[in-house]
Amino acid sequence: MSVTTADSAGALQTTVRKKPIQARYPGWFILPAAVIYSVLFLAPTVSSLYFSLTRWTLFDSVFIGFENFAQFFREPFLVQGLINTVIYAVVTSGMKVVIGMAFAVLLTSNIVARGYLRSVVFFPVLVSTVGVGITFTVLMHPTQGMINETLALFGIKGPGWLTNPSLALYSVALVDVWKGVGLATVIYIAGLVAIPRDYYEAARIDGATPWQNFWYVTLPLSRPATATVIILSFIGGLRTFDLIWAMTKGGPGFASDTVASVIYKQYQAGFYGLSTAGNVVLFVLIAVLVIPLTMILNRRRGHE
Amino acid sequence: QQTTLSLFSPNDQAAVAYTEAMIEAFEAANPDINVEIEVGPGGTERDNMVKSRLATGTMNDVFVYNAGSLFQAINPVQTTVDLTNEPYMADILNSFKQTVTANDGTLRGVPYGQAMGGGVLYNKKIYEELGLSVPMTWDEFMANSAKIQEAGYAPVIQTFGDTWTSQLFILADYFNVQAKNPQFAEMYTRGEAKYANTPAAMAGFQKQADVFNAGYLNEDFGAATLNDGLRMLADGEGAHYPMLTFAVGTIAQDYPELVGDVGFFALPGDDASLNGTTVWMPTALYISANTPNMEAAKKLVEFVASKEGGCDPWVEINAITGPFLIQGCELPADVNPAVADLQTYFTANGRTAPALEFLSPVKGPSLENITVEVGSGIRTPEDAAALYDEDVKKQAQQLGLPGW
Amino acid sequence: MKKQLPLISGIAAITVSFFVFVIPFLFIIFMAFKDRRQAASRDFSWPEGFHLWENLVEVVTTRNWMMITAFVNSSILTVVSVTLLVVLAAMVGFVLARRDAKWNGPIEFLILAGLMIPPAVVPTIWLLQGLKLFGTLHGMILIEVAYNLPFSIILYRAFIATIPRELDEAAIIDGARPLDVFFRVILPLLWPVTVTNIVVQSVGIFNDFTNPLYYLPGANNATVQLTLYNFQSQFNTAYNLLFTNILLITIPPLLVFLFFNRQIVAGMTAGAVKG
């Protein structure tokens, strides 16, 4: 016992300064990630902000002040793009949250063929965007597309899903949901399995119907998952353009352009300074929408 | 001692097939050089890649990239190797050299493929059946189309599923613009000529609107793709398809038995006496300034600039879509009718003009969106021209051109 | 009655999933079975003749067996990056979730920023060149880690809150150092989240093409998504081969998913604390 005492006495000297609670969760845990992230992501990204103030061909840059921002705000379809962006983000993230949750509930119950269903729901996540884009442009073809052909069986003349300017954005959003809901579902599944069964048992005893069970127990206790899904899919929705690009290129015309696809077009056109400025604007837009959202979602945290 | 060269190649199948065949021949001739091919994406994505590689000094030893305005945008004086004094340059046609001349007057590349014509691919069977002749003016074209429609065919094929295909009415019309306004390119570059106030330039938008308004388009023009368009054309579902002649290669590959039914004519203008086709130059092969294997790279370029390297492999893989730009390269006798049609424009005098992008660095990025709108009746030609002028202005400003 | 409910709902779910999920999938498969010509018309039709094998052979052998190189590269890239990601992100999430420090807010903002701003390609290339990491697999791995950290951290951070703090305390009393607490108690209990992370990030990294395109040039460094460009170009696409390729590169992530999916089971924390 004398040995242990000497030991702990030695340890005492060295640790006297630290606050015990903090020392339990030491800051250096963050360090490796912080180094990689700051060096390889933050530093280049921040330094690129300078280029938003230049006319930049990649080979050389000319400082032009805020001209790029002015130019960006003069984009003819910017307002429509903004509206589209918000619509797209709200529609996709809203549907992913709701459908993802529904799937997750279904796929954590003891439904038959659970493994099959989980795989099938997740499968679209695995397929490359290019493949999804082509697949759905075919299925949504106005005359020979499977969807409209099926509708025709019921005597309905299907619309031009991707060629009708007022519909194209929603069609792409639907495909985005189709492709992304599997991701939301697995996150929800992880959230649902983390809820101790005790609470369900208590609720069953308290007389909860399955719906009440969901509403009063599952929903509040899967808050971490919900918050994650909302934030990830909302930011994703505000930023994505790859599927839009693969399916409509922002068209027909400019009908399904979002801010991100406008920026992407500028980038593709070689307007590097302008697109960097656009990214700054988009970043501010996202931050303005997302930061309050995260604060609301994290206000009451976890199971505590 | 073995040198390994890395070649950044285009990714379309014909080009890759050519590249492989050409490399094989090259390696046979130069056993000490080993060439690796890297394929990347195409289109605008490729532009970004090439630029970022060049800007950061990470480009492959030799690379294939566009000539013309896109070539100017890669800062060729710093990023590529000067080939002006290479002896083989004498054998390369001037019309091409023009498009690979850096702003210090030096030559930087050699042709990597064949020239293409931009105009109208048409179905000869339909023309025969209805007894039509190749239109020399737009009015004739519309008259032909009316008859074709009566006969139950789609007179004009449009394929907005691949948005870029919608631009042909404007881009291929450049011969007509130039015929009327020989100074257009320069003035346009300086910001003095606009589409909206140059009637000849507006005409392209107008033509696209005409065919839509006349109801001449195939039913699914909004969703169809290039492949669909080519199939319709070859099958005889549709009669006219404004397109580049390279597409004949695709028809030859997918519908070899039908390729004989496809012909080519220039997009007609107002005046039958000023009829000619707009021409696209092939991509070019450049040496990256940062290559450590200069000697081997030069050998490769020299090879590509020769008949053995630059022409024979194309003939060998049977992918002829237009005339070569290297002296001494003849087209084989059995070329597809469309290519033969194209060839006639080249042999005649003054019936070709380079596309605008080889004459001016100014090209608005949104053209394809705008032409889709015009071609779908969403936007009037006047509006479209004005909008495109705005788009062009943005681009010119980004390029820092004087006068904008 | 009670026993049959899962069966009925299961059958309903299978039917719906068939239309919504399987049919598009069938399209992909059919495409892979077609020959070039039939595929070119890109319609939803029954394949005429069985061309899968020839398509496969062509896809795999094209460009000097590029597919094989790509598989190897992508696999290494994916496995190493995901491993690093999981560990590093979980550590950050752990500290962020457990500590109530003043600078949590700014840190979280920086993390979110990673999801909100696209990375700047050219400055990053300069940086990688400076670090002598450009065009190397390690450099690429670090890039993937850096770019995907925010997602993983956010996921972990949210879920660590569901693990009772008393377990940390018990471990600390048992003499565990922070690393022990983390690796022996917290991380095992986060298994469902880790699985989610592994699945999602492997898919993302395996299928990433933009980043390798810029940071990992060279034919020997090809990754699987780049193989798609062998058959798809602006002017001319071989859809049968493209879809065969898509199908082929979907298989490894699918296997990863099938393997890990079974591991997401309920009740990891059951029996831990009373209250």
Add this chain to the structure above:
Amino acid sequence: MAGLELNRLRKSYGAVEVIKGVDLSIMDGEFVVFVGPSGCGKSTLLRMIAGLEEITGGELKIGSLVVNEVEPRDRGIAMVFQSYALYPHMTVYDNVGFGLKLARAPKEERDRKIRDAARILQMEHLLDRKPSQLSGGQRQRVAIGRAIVRQPEVFLFDEPLSNLDAALRVDMRMELAKLHQDLGATMIYVTHDQVEAMTLADKIVVLNAGIVQQVGSPIELYQRPANLFVAGFIGSPKMNLLSGSVTAVDGDAVTISGKDMANVQLSADAEAFKVGDMVTLGIRPQRLHLSGSGALVGQVVLVERLGNETNVSVSLPSGANFLAVLDGDHVLQPGQVVTFDFATSDAVVFDVDGIARYAQA
């Protein structure tokens, strides 16, 4: 109407059988207490009644209905969980009121009932807290509160008072007894506290390893345990057990001898024994008194002076340990030799299978 009928009820977790055929009938309004050693299956049985555990075999009736396949919410039960299972995201108020909310009780009624329960459970000042801000005993009271605000036909309590201090336990016990009286509901109660079992129960069920050992009123179990297990289990400290063999059988009396005692004559079911049988003699520690002469002689090992009583641990000649609980405060020294006596009617004789054999009435 809300009596219960358990018929050969069985439960296995995989290969482990936990409840091995329990037969039990509980009358409407009865207060039944389950006791048994840790891990014997009390909670499992309760959870089966609640409908939370699938029943592997047998039949469970509540009222006149077989409920094996009936959802918990349709069984008309309320339950206090051994692990509390409080909803972590709700305040105490909401936790307690949750069942009422689900039943769509009017707001005022709900509020009244919640506040009533809080008063009874002495936790009115805690209503706005979350469970994580409560002490162990406070959480347990919330769990009780959640059950008692509702008025089901059957209450299930799983060790509801285990984390409360003595005073509160007594109060709560009284409140539960009162609740039982007022509502007339059937109550099934698991406890390991003998006093609770004895004072609350109409009927005690002693379980061991998933098998019912004895069912009876508290006093019956204390005075006439059916077997060695019940004898040892009921009563604290445990009944002392001494082994011996029968030396004489005579009418209603059996004479037993062993290492630690000589020729003790006891009343028992004489017909069950014959001379030479191995038997066990049971005698409660409280039934022993110090005396000048007596059947048991031993050496004091340990003395615990509790104030109003004194526990004396004694080592007998055979080496067996023996405990006596003496009234009042006695000063005894370890090592001291003491003699104990008891009334013959206070002792129980168990046969070789451990079954108690009482004299026929």
Add this chain to the structure above:
Amino acid sequence: MAGLELNRLRKSYGAVEVIKGVDLSIMDGEFVVFVGPSGCGKSTLLRMIAGLEEITGGELKIGSLVVNEVEPRDRGIAMVFQSYALYPHMTVYDNVGFGLKLARAPKEERDRKIRDAARILQMEHLLDRKPSQLSGGQRQRVAIGRAIVRQPEVFLFDEPLSNLDAALRVDMRMELAKLHQDLGATMIYVTHDQVEAMTLADKIVVLNAGIVQQVGSPIELYQRPANLFVAGFIGSPKMNLLSGSVTAVDGDAVTISGKDMANVQLSADAEAFKVGDMVTLGIRPQRLHLSGSGALVGQVVLVERLGNETNVSVSLPSGANFLAVLDGDHVLQPGQVVTFDFATSDAVVFDVDGIARYAQA
């Protein structure tokens, strides 16, 4: 060397002060039991000693070192959590052995210690189970096992036996006492079980609302409670408390009268009282006996027959309730009028502030 010194220790959760300045010194090797009503701060105090709760004010010494800022793992403690806090992903074996593994104990030693602990805790057959497959009491034993395999200088037990049945409790109590003897470690033990407190403690600390009420040996607390709170808290059932006023003061004796009693003469600290003072008279239920004549007369309300004793609840003239615990089995009917007597030295007199005033020795 591993004694503890608590100096004006304080703890607040936000605005709620939970520990309000606790002074306490615990000697090396002492067995100290904390008791107090639910929510009084026992667990909090234990957690502060363990280093799990930040100390808001005051100073805590273990051995001779101030440990306010020292990491739990460097304090040389082991602890049983009230909520168990078992590692859900480890088997019982690994749960118990986790601390040893972290300390890099050799495999054989670890195995031996784990198996020893399992034997002591009667859970050898459970070693391969996960916590979720255990009953409540079994989980609690795992939690104990986790603490006892290690050999720290200080053990902290938070209600470690609350979910065990009586027999097991007795066994475990013995084992803990033995462990204490064998290791000579300091033990701090929270319990709400009086018997546990009384039998295990060298010293009992009575807490109420974060304030120490009395510190002393078990018998001291029982016989000479320092104030009304301790008097009411220690001893079960509770001490009966009757209010009255002083009618005469005479040497060592004080005479008290009230609604329920007339002129009862008691020994107390006469100097603390003057005639007319309001006082409270305390008398333990066990100290009452039925008698023909006596100081207290009331009507039987409730009778609980436990076999070896009988609890009688009586209503006094003032309406106050009064409990008597009588030895043996008595048959009494509710409504019956009974008279109780007690020895004057068994009663305690509390002054108007609730402080007990004993006759000066």
